[in-house]
Amino acid sequence: MQQSSDIEARLDRHPEPTRSALKRLRRLILDTAAATPGVDEVQEALRWGQPSYLTKTGSTIRIDAVSGSQYALFVHCQTNLLASFREIYGEALVYDGKRALIFDAAAPLDEDVVAHCIALALTYHSRKRGGARGGAPR
Numbered sequence: 001m002q003q004s005s006d007i008e009a010r011l012d013r014h015p016e017p018t019r020s021a022l023k024r025l026r027r028l029i030l031d032t033a034a035a036t037p038g039v040d041e042v043q044e045a046l047r048w049g050q051p052s053y054l055t056k057t058g059s060t061i062r063i064d065a066v067s068g069s070q071y072a073l074f075v076h077c078q079t080n081l082l083a084s085f086r087e088i089y090g091e092a093l094v095y096d097g098k099r100a101l102i103f104d105a106a107a108p109l110d111e112d113v114v115a116h117c118i119a120l121a122l123t124y125h126s127r128k129r130g131g132a133r134g135g136a137p138r
Helices: 004-012 018-035 081-092 111-122 124-130
Strands: 043-047 050-054 061-067 070-075 094-096 100-104
Touching (some): 004 043, 018 050, 018 070, 018 111, 070 111, 081 094, 100 111, 111 124
Antiparallel strands (some): 043 050, 050 061, 061 070, 070 100, 094 100
């Protein structure tokens, strides 16, 4: 597992306001993981040069800047996670195909909505095994 200082250094490479937005998203991922029943231990590491969050109960989440003040929360493109997010939240979120949610660092982040998407990703494998669906937001 990477040291959190490696993750911090990677995030610190980005200019403001993207740096602060990515750090808020990182904190939201870790807080959501801790607060979500059934989420196994989350390992934070650099994968493909991006801060990544891995757990046995869910699909890997990665975060990174994408362009200008935009940043993203990436999920595995072979899951149905983005389709589930679209079904639940429709046009309330910005999607990049089957792989990412896109945010703008200059705009407020709806933390309740994004935390629900994070919880769905972090429990993806356990829900898939149990046959549970995404359900309503927390």
